Amino acid sequence: MSRPRRLRRATRTLTILGGVTLAVFGVLALFGSALAPFDAGERAGRPFLEPSRDHLLGTDDIGHDILSELIGGARVSLLIGLAAAAIAVVGGGLLGAVAGYRRGAVDAVLMRTVDYALVVPTIPLLIVLASYLERGMRSQILVVAVLLWAEPARIVRSQVLSLRERTHVLAARTFGAGAPYLIRRHVVPAVAPLLIAQFVRVVSVAILFEVALSFVGLGDPVRRSWGSMIQFATDRGAFLTGAWKWWIVPPGLCVAAVVCSFAFVGLGLEERFDRRLARGAQG
Amino acid sequence: MAGRRRRRRLRRFAVRVPQYVLIVLVAATANFALPRLMPGNPVELLLGEDANRLPAETIEKELADVGLDQPLLTQYGRYMSGLAQGDLGYSFRHRRAVSTLLRERLPWTILLVGTALVVSTILGVALAAFAVWRRGRRRDVASIAVFTFLESTPPFWIGLLLLIWFGANLKWFPLFGSVSVDRTTGLARAGDIGVHLLLPAATLVLASVGATFLLARASLLGVVSEDYVLVARAKGLRERTIAIRHALPAASLPIATSVLLRVGSLAGGAVIVERVFSYRGVGTLMLEASFGRDYPLLQGGLFVLTLIVVGVNLLGDLLYPRLDPRVRR
Numbered sequence: 001m002s003r004p005r006r007l008r009r010a011t012r013t014l015t016i017l018g019g020v021t022l023a024v025f026g027v028l029a030l031f032g033s034a035l036a037p038f039d040a041g042e043r044a045g046r047p048f049l050e051p052s053r054d055h056l057l058g059t060d061d062i063g064h065d066i067l068s069e070l071i072g073g074a075r076v077s078l079l080i081g082l083a084a085a086a087i088a089v090v091g092g093g094l095l096g097a098v099a100g101y102r103r104g105a106v107d108a109v110l111m112r113t114v115d116y117a118l119v120v121p122t123i124p125l126l127i128v129l130a131s132y133l134e135r136g137m138r139s140q141i142l143v144v145a146v147l148l149w150a151e152p153a154r155i156v157r158s159q160v161l162s163l164r165e166r167t168h169v170l171a172a173r174t175f176g177a178g179a180p181y182l183i184r185r186h187v188v189p190a191v192a193p194l195l196i197a198q199f200v201r202v203v204s205v206a207i208l209f210e211v212a213l214s215f216v217g218l219g220d221p222v223r224r225s226w227g228s229m230i231q232f233a234t235d236r237g238a239f240l241t242g243a244w245k246w247w248i249v250p251p252g253l254c255v256a257a258v259v260c261s262f263a264f265v266g267l268g269l270e271e272r273f274d275r276r277l278a279r280g281a282q283g
Numbered sequence: 284m285a286g287r288r289r290r291r292r293l294r295r296f297a298v299r300v301p302q303y304v305l306i307v308l309v310a311a312t313a314n315f316a317l318p319r320l321m322p323g324n325p326v327e328l329l330l331g332e333d334a335n336r337l338p339a340e341t342i343e344k345e346l347a348d349v350g351l352d353q354p355l356l357t358q359y360g361r362y363m364s365g366l367a368q369g370d371l372g373y374s375f376r377h378r379r380a381v382s383t384l385l386r387e388r389l390p391w392t393i394l395l396v397g398t399a400l401v402v403s404t405i406l407g408v409a410l411a412a413f414a415v416w417r418r419g420r421r422r423d424v425a426s427i428a429v430f431t432f433l434e435s436t437p438p439f440w441i442g443l444l445l446l447i448w449f450g451a452n453l454k455w456f457p458l459f460g461s462v463s464v465d466r467t468t469g470l471a472r473a474g475d476i477g478v479h480l481l482l483p484a485a486t487l488v489l490a491s492v493g494a495t496f497l498l499a500r501a502s503l504l505g506v507v508s509e510d511y512v513l514v515a516r517a518k519g520l521r522e523r524t525i526a527i528r529h530a531l532p533a534a535s536l537p538i539a540t541s542v543l544l545r546v547g548s549l550a551g552g553a554v555i556v557e558r559v560f561s562y563r564g565v566g567t568l569m570l571e572a573s574f575g576r577d578y579p580l581l582q583g584g585l586f587v588l589t590l591i592v593v594g595v596n597l598l599g600d601l602l603y604p605r606l607d608p609r610v611r612r
Contacts (some may be wrong), residue, residue: 010424115302116309121592123551124569124585131573131581132317204435211437212555216570230440234559237595239447252440259435 008271015268018261025191029075038065040072048243049122050199061236069224070250076225077255080137081207084144088206089199092149093156097187100160101179110153117150126209130218137220144209152198159191193273200266204259211255235248287530292604303597310589314582316363319355371586372579375394381583385565389459389587392564396546396553398480401486404542406488407495412526414496415503427500430493438552442559445482456482459561483553483560491545499542502534509533536606543599547592558585 014030028035037056042064049059057066099110126147133139163169169186177185213219214227224232233247353361367374371381414426450458457463462472463481506512507530515525554566561567565584572580 010427014428068575077503112305112309116306116313118374119306119308119589119593119596121547121551121554121585121588123554124588126551127554127569127573128317128581128585131576131578201591208435212439215437215439216555216558216573219574227437230443239443239451244443244447248440248443252437255440256432256436260432263435265430282289 011267011271014264018264018268021257021261022265025074025078025171025254025261028071028103029078032071032075036065036068036071039062040068042068044068048241050242051246057250058243060232060247066229066247066250069229070226070254073224073226073229073251074254076137076220076223077207077210077227078258080141080144080210080225081203081258084141084148084206085199085202085211087141087145088148088202089146089152089195092152093191093195094151095149096156097160097183097191099153100157100164103161107157111157114150114154117147118154121208123212126213127216127218130213135218135221137223138217140210140213143213144206147209148202148206152195152202155194155198156191159194160187163187163190180203195267197273200262200269204262204266207259207262226231226255296601299597299600303593303600306593307590308478310586310593311363311366312359314586315359317582318578353607354531368587371583372602374572374577374580374583376575376577376580382582384568384580385583385587388563388565388568392550392553392557392566392583393591395480395483395487395557395562395564396475398484398550399491399543399553400546402484402547403488403492404495404538407492408499408538410492411496411503412531414500415507416522417524427497428497433489434493434497436490438486439555439559441489442483442486442556446559449482461563477563479560479562483556483562486556486559487549487552490556494545495538495542498605499534499538502537503530506530539606540599540603543595545596550588550592 028247033039043062044065045055045057045059045063047061047063049055049063050266051058055067060069062068086264095110099107126143129143129146130139133143163186169182172182172186208226210219211227214225215231217228217231219225219228219231230248231250233244235244238247239246369382371385373379374381374384377384410426446456446458449455457479461476463475463479511531512525515529516522520529553564554569556562557564559568560568565588569581569584572578572584
């Protein structure tokens with residue numbers, strides 16, 4: 001079998017694997033409260049129980065069932081990741097479109113901000129911003145989104161800049177097409193595949209940011225995410241006892257599985273769009 | 284010839300440097316604006332949470348000292364000129380200047396990030412070269428999946444597992460800190476620092492080697508199909524010689540650029556990893572500051588880290604012509 005074919009087939013396998021994993025976690029996030037054996041906030045047993053048939057992953061220092069917490073964490077981590085990525089991609093895309101369309105001073109100011117946002121060490125900035133705001137899910141989403149808008153903005157801007165010089169767009173403008181029409185008919189179709197691929201990439205980064213933020217104690221104090229599970233486990237000395245095996249390892253594995261699945265799906269999407277773009281350029 | 288080359292280098296310098304200066308200016312302005320834009324009382328943000336309990340005239344005097352009673356533009360001017368002289372403000376928690384505090388911690392972070400950067404680059408490139416010379420085989424495809432997975436795991440989690448296993452279970456390495464108090468001289472101290480450094484650096488290497496690997500692999504793949512590699516092979520050179528003498532130099536350019544660009548994300552990852560190992564770097568300092576709501580210290584830390592990253596990027600930009608003869612001409 002030739003190399004590209006094997007690679008392509010491997011990519012497809014990975015994409016399907018990623019899609020299935022994401023579907024499983026999606027179901028857990030949506031219907032977790034019905035699927036989990038206990039309520040995540042309920043004292044389901046004695047504290048620090050080892051895994052047993054009743055509590056597959058044992059219980060934490062208050063007696064919460066760790067498996068139920070893990071399932072509850074899927075909802076929190078996925079929600080924050082998806083929401084932050086959506087805001088970053090849509091917001092960044094809009095800013096980029098405006099910069100590319102207006103050019104001039106607006107463009108210059110925006111692009112210098114993008115330069116800064118691409119260079120600044122993200123996690124320190126994340127910590128600084130999160131320290132100023134109230135701890136909570138909404139500010140977490142906001143802070144993560146603020147860190148991730150620059151790349152989509154840059155991509156959309158360069159697309160718009162090149163689109164506005166293309167002949168078919170110039171022709172449409174000559175016939176008197178206005179900005180709303182041009183955006184709907186020419187900009188959105190050209191930019192959408194890029195943004196979808198971006199979105200998938202940004203979601204993984206957003207989830208990793210959320211987990212890091214929660215781990216250092218800057219997350220939502222009420223809702224338990226995968227990051228704050230690891231934080232609590234560490235603070236309660238889980239690594240001095242054997243409890244880390246069922247308290248620290250599973251949430252980390254969940255994060256890795258979700259982030260990795262998004263990366264695999266992104267890989268597949270990129271290949272598909274690449275091929276379509278290549279064909280479009282020929283025809 | 285030499286004169287023209289120097290002129291070109293100067294021109295490159297003249298184009299690049301202002302761009303970076305501009306980024307630093309944006310960073311400084313953001314630093315200035317942040318405590319004044321964020322919800323909450325700027326007096327509290329700049330003087331500490333307990334400021335409101337002080338008598339009114341003390342507050343006024345303190346405000347006048349910091350210059351908060353001046354118009355915004357004057358404040359901005361004073362802030363910028365202070366910054367130019369290395370004044371990053373005053374940490375009310377530590378009761379010391381932010382710049383002194385940072386100067387104490389910075390060497391540790393630089394040691395950690397520098398070590399991790401060097402090791403992960405060498406390791407990533409070596410593994411990539413190995414993978415490319417066996418490309419298309421099952422192991423090559425598997426390596427992509429494995430490194431993507433490694434890239435997806437939270438670095439601090441890897442660090443925790445290393446700490447649990449090698450620190451708590453096997454007791455090979457200390458559980459926290461960057462140096463022991465009792466070993467203070469010469470070789471013993473250096474060894475002690477190394478022992479403390481190993482796990483955090485290994486964590487950062489594991490967390491970042493995947494990116495280097497994937498990039499080096501892609502850029503080597505672009506090179507191995509070139510004609511001169513074919514020629515080298517036709518001359519009957521050994522595969523290892525081809526890889527090291529012919530392919531790697533040509534592929535090294537994007538790798539070098541990406542290494543320098545990754546300083547930012549490594550420094551960021553180091554902040555969290557430092558906390559796992561209670562390493563005495565800037566990251567631990569910033570996280571402590573975050574809980575004490577010590578905003579001047581937090582922002583000073585961010586600003587210094589940004590400066591370092593921008594500096595490294597500028598360095599990369601200026602070194603680029605030395606690496607790539609095509610740009611030099």
